[in-house]
Amino acid sequence: MQFAGGFFDQHLYFRKTNNSATTPWSRVLLERDNKVGIGTIDPTAALQIGDFATGTNAQKIVMPGVYNIERVALGQDGNGNSSLEFVNHSDANVSYGIKVGTNIDRYGGGLYIATAASTNDYSKLSYRDQPAIFANANDNSVGIGTNATYGYRLAVAGPMIAERIKVKQVTNWPDYVFKKDYQLPSLKEVATFIDKNGHLPGIPSAAEIANDGIEVGDMNARLLQKIEEMTLHLIQQQQVVEKLQRENEAIRQQLQKLSK
Template sequence: AGIYVRSDGSYGTKMYFSTTDAYVSGSKTAMSIDHRGMVGIGTISPKSKLQIAGGSNNWNESTPGTSVGSIHLDPENSSNHFGSAITFGASDTSNGETAQAGIYVRSDGSYGTKMYFSTTDAYVSGSKTAMSIDHKGKVGIGTNNTGSHKLAVEGSIGAREIKVEATTWSDFVFETDYNLPTLAEVENHIKEKGHLKDIPNAKEVAKNGIYLGAMDAKLLQKIEELTLYTIQQEKEIKRQALEIEELKSLSSRLSEIEKLIEAKK
């Protein structure tokens, strides 16, 4: 093994750290540092400040943690809530190197780990957690308290499209044996409860929120019921229109009869 220094051909020097494989004659470079301060591990031609050549093991997608990666930070401490971190500095022309962000990993006290992604607010000293992932795969954005949710977001979400997979839908309303409430029954329920049947009231929503899949199905049920009411009303309107035409015809005939009677007097 050895440390070798040589000219790199551009008026600078390059340092090589070499080791020897078992049963191999002669050492080979394990790490190098060029005149720009660029470090290569497993390569003598680093393209960044630190480049590591050679990946980790062919790890399993579901349980990759059975092997360590190309870079592994270990606290070497058996106490709870200890961990490791990678931090990044940033600067601006007004305040210099003041901002910081980082990825922090620590024990969660239950034989698992939790990862925190932190950033720094403007004019605030020290970064704070922006997103976290716990040992159950629960993700918190803007909050560390995910509750029973796989993804908890403190704040709004902007998206071009959201897909909700539902196992039930409300087409049962169109089945022949569906018991469609009368409009009088709907009116009585609204007067008594202050909301539609099977739809949570404002207090329940404020306290518990709503589940989009279930609520969409309930709203569709009400839309389909409204469609049936509209169809019923259209049939009734047509029936009444026919009766009106018949009454008009009867009235016209009565008028003709009255005229004939008057003419014979």
């Protein structure tokens, strides 16, 4: 193995001679103006690997691990896509992968975190079609399990669980139901509406929910309005029951007097 430096161009070359003086040299490094280039003759930074607009998969830094196919890899994935990849072992013979990067071809414009299930062969390490997390560069939105946020600040593909959720800025909270001038619909009016429409007044139908979904804060306000209206009806019914009880008691006392 031979290494040599170019006197005029400041390149570093190497070759394996194979007992032949005609074996071609391969360039390793170029140093110019305190900048080092690998695979380039015109480095623009302290260290540059490859030339601009000609990126390939070969332009990566790879640091192998201990078990199976472990590695840390940083560099190009082709077509301007780039990533930082971590491959760690599940046991001594299989490893899983996690990538953080940009991939306009697979996920669109933005930053993704993607995962690949365990395998024993790096060529079989398959990253999922949908990213675990995606930050959209166009509108600064975030997707979990999806790269399609449809204009929402946060989109989640699939079920989610949380120990606590707080919704703020819910307008028109229905305490107005308890105001004296509130027109409480009668139970007869409610029954007529239900017979005609198949759902409570002020509550979206099943078809509307299927098409538009549910806004949690708005729906909670609507449901509270129905609970408050129901409470007022119960109070009215209780007042009627108590009045009837008093009237029945008065009639009972009158009957007792007459029977003496």
